[in-house]
Amino acid sequence: MSASDQVVTRFAPSPTGHLHIGGARTALFCWAYARKRGGRFMIRIEDTDQARSSDESARGILDDLAWLGIEWDDGPSHAVTASDVAAGGGGRVIGASCRDVGSAWGPELAGGAGYFQARRLKIYNAYIEHLVRAGRAYPAFETAAELDALRKAATAAKQTFKYPRPADVVPGVFNETRWERALAGAEPHVIRFVVDGEDVVVRDEVLGEVKFAAGEVDDFVIRKADGFPTYHFAVVIDDELMGVTHVLRAQEHLNNTPRHVALQRALTRLAQDGRAGTPFRTPVYAHMPLIFNPDGAKMSKRDKAKSARKAAKEAIAKDPSLTPATLAGRAGLDAGLVAGFLASENDSLEVAAGLARLLGVSLPEIDVWDFRKSGYLPEAITNFIALLGWSPGMKESDGRDVEKFDTAFLAQHFDLSRIGRTNARFDRVKLLSFNADLLQSLSDERFLAAWSAWLAAFEPAVHARLASVGRAELLLLAAAIKQRCKVLRDSLGHIAMFLCADADLAYDRKAIEKFLLKAGEDGQRGVDHLRAVREVIAGLGAIDSGIGGELERAAAGRGVAMGAIAQPLRVAVSGGGVSPPIDLTLRILGKASTLARIDRCLGQC
RNA sequence: GGCCCCGUCGUCCAGCCUGGCCCAGGACGCGACCCUUUCAAGGUCGAGACACGGGUUCGAAUCCCGUCGGGGUCACCA
Numbered sequence: 001m002s003a004s005d006q007v008v009t010r011f012a013p014s015p016t017g018h019l020h021i022g023g024a025r026t027a028l029f030c031w032a033y034a035r036k037r038g039g040r041f042m043i044r045i046e047d048t049d050q051a052r053s054s055d056e057s058a059r060g061i062l063d064d065l066a067w068l069g070i071e072w073d074d075g076p077s078h079a080v081t082a083s084d085v086a087a088g089g090g091g092r093v094i095g096a097s098c099r100d101v102g103s104a105w106g107p108e109l110a111g112g113a114g115y116f117q118a119r120r121l122k123i124y125n126a127y128i129e130h131l132v133r134a135g136r137a138y139p140a141f142e143t144a145a146e147l148d149a150l151r152k153a154a155t156a157a158k159q160t161f162k163y164p165r166p167a168d169v170v171p172g173v174f175n176e177t178r179w180e181r182a183l184a185g186a187e188p189h190v191i192r193f194v195v196d197g198e199d200v201v202v203r204d205e206v207l208g209e210v211k212f213a214a215g216e217v218d219d220f221v222i223r224k225a226d227g228f229p230t231y232h233f234a235v236v237i238d239d240e241l242m243g244v245t246h247v248l249r250a251q252e253h254l255n256n257t258p259r260h261v262a263l264q265r266a267l268t269r270l271a272q273d274g275r276a277g278t279p280f281r282t283p284v285y286a287h288m289p290l291i292f293n294p295d296g297a298k299m300s301k302r303d304k305a306k307s308a309r310k311a312a313k314e315a316i317a318k319d320p321s322l323t324p325a326t327l328a329g330r331a332g333l334d335a336g337l338v339a340g341f342l343a344s345e346n347d348s349l350e351v352a353a354g355l356a357r358l359l360g361v362s363l364p365e366i367d368v369w370d371f372r373k374s375g376y377l378p379e380a381i382t383n384f385i386a387l388l389g390w391s392p393g394m395k396e397s398d399g400r401d402v403e404k405f406d407t408a409f410l411a412q413h414f415d416l417s418r419i420g421r422t423n424a425r426f427d428r429v430k431l432l433s434f435n436a437d438l439l440q441s442l443s444d445e446r447f448l449a450a451w452s453a454w455l456a457a458f459e460p461a462v463h464a465r466l467a468s469v470g471r472a473e474l475l476l477l478a479a480a481i482k483q484r485c486k487v488l489r490d491s492l493g494h495i496a497m498f499l500c501a502d503a504d505l506a507y508d509r510k511a512i513e514k515f516l517l518k519a520g521e522d523g524q525r526g527v528d529h530l531r532a533v534r535e536v537i538a539g540l541g542a543i544d545s546g547i548g549g550e551l552e553r554a555a556a557g558r559g560v561a562m563g564a565i566a567q568p569l570r571v572a573v574s575g576g577g578v579s580p581p582i583d584l585t586l587r588i589l590g591k592a593s594t595l596a597r598i599d600r601c602l603g604q605c
Numbered sequence: 606g607g608c609c610c611c612g613u614c615g616u617c618c619a620g621c622c623u624g625g626c627c628c629a630g631g632a633c634g635c636g637a638c639c640c641u642u643u644c645a646a647g648g649u650c651g652a653g654a655c656a657c658g659g660g661u662u663c664g665a666a667u668c669c670c671g672u673c674g675g676g677g678u679c680a681c682c683a
Binding site: 012013014016046048049051052140144147151155158159160161162188189190207210211212213216218220221223224225226228230231232234235250251252253254255256287289290292294296297298384387388389390391393394395396399400401402403404420421422423424425426427429430431432433434436440482483484485494515548551552555561562563564565566567569570571574576577578579580581582583 | 606607608609610611612616617618619620630631632633634641642643644645646647675676677678679680681682683
């Protein structure tokens, strides 16, 4: 395969926040397709929105991608962080040997810098000037307010708004007057593209042929008043210049495609007329289905606000003494902002998070970062999202569908032809099950490693406390909680009883009544068994792997089933009726702690 | 509203292109039972869908048309 027909895919995030789970799927599919075809996968940062873009966000997105194990051949260079579980730690840089996509335009575009659109203004402007001189684009001077008024009028008249091309703009004729006026610099202006009246047929690998009639698209903006290109323009220029052959993106972009094709055609004519550049190719398009919420709307950050609002309203309904103001006070938030939030006047993420913390509810995970915080494994995420809109269509030998696989499998089997057309709801319960299965399949050692890395990143205080626990005990702990966690965050609830000081352990009165004080069918009470077992344990040198046998002998000696002594013991050392298997629990606690807790419990009986 | 996309169990996915092997298969969830020192985990079994209406055909989940339903998009955001 020559370089010219090598497949090049790209993921082009806008650095305005965290990486959305839908974006992660797009990136994953782009990556998998490039790998499958032996091509290159590229990242381009679309930071042409000056107000919303940030370097911090770009770094975060790159980091999330790396964490997922999605590595790019071309794009910004990025050091892999230590918390990057999938890639196995730090010490590497992704994108260090990327292709050159801009140094011909200036040294500032050498290396990874060429993959940031905000630095490529010189390139876009050169094309824009050629387009203007060819009569395919023109400066427009309407203000945002004027356009708004036109739009409102159209809506009021029940008509679709389309930008009316000014009478002095003639397709194919350079409007020097407007250009000079723009160059003078006194008036804010945008550059609009002259959309010709041709039908566009988009050939899509997923949807087939999609026809757009001429006249559907108006003269859209290609350069904003601040001098930055719009998405439509930058994407077309860069995809061509960067040799992108396949564009995989979400279906919400389908309606943009005719604009992009129109631009490609105009730019190609420019080249053919000998004015500038080389002909623009139309990449292969593949628009994938959207990812929905459980309630059937497009999954978005707004879901967090919705969920927090609901929780707050329920809290207020339950406790009428609560008001938006008291809620705001307790959560340390601005009262006005909270009131507005509850009235659905804003969807502040800050308010949502604050309210959630205060009320002890968890917000739905939307961004990859949210899933990281909750304690999902990257392998579970990539496996699960790959199934949202794609399937390998293979059967296991036992007749079940193949649905558990890793990214290596994707790289080997991913194909455009098996991308579905129907939107998928994001089912967190199934994701949870995928993650739980993965966690359980880990050896105790590997579980401990993943768990410890997660604690270090998200629960440093707990991680620090565990630092004083011996490796053998940690491994025992890992074994005890592994099957009980669907996500790593669940571990917190399971280890609380171990982290708690013996003197601080709280006893559940009901559990004491039920398992210690109430007499069983044989007339014996748990508390009596507990006293006997206490002496057995006190007589032991230490609690080791033989403890299970000791307890069984003790039970047999008293003529009762294991449960009759395990439950009282469990209440004594954990405070309640639920804990990991009693032998493991006692081994982790150790003899001193076990006896101390039994004695405390006996004191409460 | 205009334009565009979609419509198989509650949810995700297989089957659709190349009609019969489909009174539709798998997974998650749900129910029951088994295992069991609690909670989990695990095992077995079960309930559960071709949106509707017309065609075409010997035969349709699969092909065609219509209806209804859902979604996306109509920015100097991407």
